[in-house]
Amino acid sequence: MPPQQGSARMRQRTVLLVGIAVLLAALVLAVVLASLLTHGRHEVSPQMLKWKDRGTTKNLQEVILGRCYNYITAQHPELGDKDCQKIWESLKDAFIYKNPCNITPEDYQPLMELASHPIPCNKSLFWSKTGDLVHRYTKSNQNFLTLEDTLLGYMADRISWCGDPSAPGINYESCPKRSECESNPGSVFWKMASKMFAEAACGVVQVMLNGSVEAGAFRSSSIFGSIEIFNLDPDKVSKVHIWLMQDIGGPQSECCSGHSIQRLISILEERNFNIICEDNYRPVQLLQCVHNPDHTDCRLCTNST
């Protein structure tokens, strides 16, 4: 073969080889990049803040929407004009993409306005350290409403949520505990909702407290003691009825004459409220007796009087 054609062919071959090598390199690079990007999307973004409490509840949107529709459709048709989609959007906007230690009451203002509704007089039931019992009671006696029986409380009960400045804006891994920062989405929500619930109360209001707690039935640090009693309106609320419940067969740490109750009574009297305290309010005690039917406190009279 003439040397000129040979070197041309050699050049062609080299170009071809180089071209293939470049193509291969590009392919490998593309695969590596693709796997890195998709892998990154499934993992927590490395920039998301890490906290000590459980993260946002999975499927938060479906749960909130479902609860909202369940409440206004199946349980309280008089609230039929509520827009659940808008309510969800306003909740999401309150915390998404925000630093979860920087939440303010203003963030929740649109949600509070959209979801609040009037509470009938004489039905408000406050509680502290009696969460289980009080909700069993309202489930069986619809004459009383706790915050968790209102639309706002019903949607948010036992759920957690918080945001993060980096995408996707919601942190499903962890959320701040109160001890890490007070202005977190959950704490701010419940403080605001509790304040509004107290402001809306009228007529006779009830509060269920726990007389078997060592630290005292009434505590100034609780939401009831720090927010709700100070937001009751003396012009609307005629009386406060305290139900002081002790565990069946449990410690009788406090009763109506106890120290913390006396303190509560004096705070309320100073604000011009009428107060009654009742030890072991019978209707609620009967519910406690479902779990302890043989205890002496649970025996019913067999002879009619």
Added chain:
Amino acid sequence: KWKGEGTTQNLESIVIGRCYNYIRIVNPAVGEKNCSQIWEAFKNAFINKDPCNILPKDYELFINLTLHTIPPNKSLFWENNQLLVNSFADRGRRYMSLGDTLFGFIGDFLNWCGQADSHGLDYESCPTTLECENNAVESFWRMASITYAQHSSGVIQVLLNGSAEGGSYPQPGFFADYEIPNLHKGKISQIFIWVVDDLEGPDLESCGIQSVKTLETRLKTLGYDVTCTDNNK
């Protein structure tokens, strides 16, 4: 058109929301479920069909997708006393009634029906059971009751209302027609019947007489170890 209430508004959001509410919060022990798929299976049981021709087996896929274990000794059957059952069962923690299972939880207190030749839900009206038995809601509860009975085991509780007019043990009734025939005798150790009167209600029936006696006899003939008590404390 029909005599009964129409489909509950926002049914899809409620069903999907209840499904996630159950698996995330009420009873996360049941594990991961695909709630969108569950809604589709539920809907396809009755959509685009004659609303008087829906059968329990039309819900088979729905049941398969929502099925989970019912812990032994926790089954609680009942007739005519739903509010009492809810307090007694304590949201599935003491007992797990049908309404505390995922499939029961989804359907409780809701109403629904479709129409022939249309993919839409009928929001105007739905047939009552008097108008036609094989309607969407009736067949749902029949299927759910059958399934609940089939998966019950250990000690079984039955809560009856001693003040109910028409008898504490209604026949026909869900317990009589769909639950008892589907109990698996080999899995059940004992049956406790509780006859509870309404407070200040009449004491119309008790153990050993009338319809309760019919029930006791039936279960004993089937070979079950049966105990009956009046007015649970």
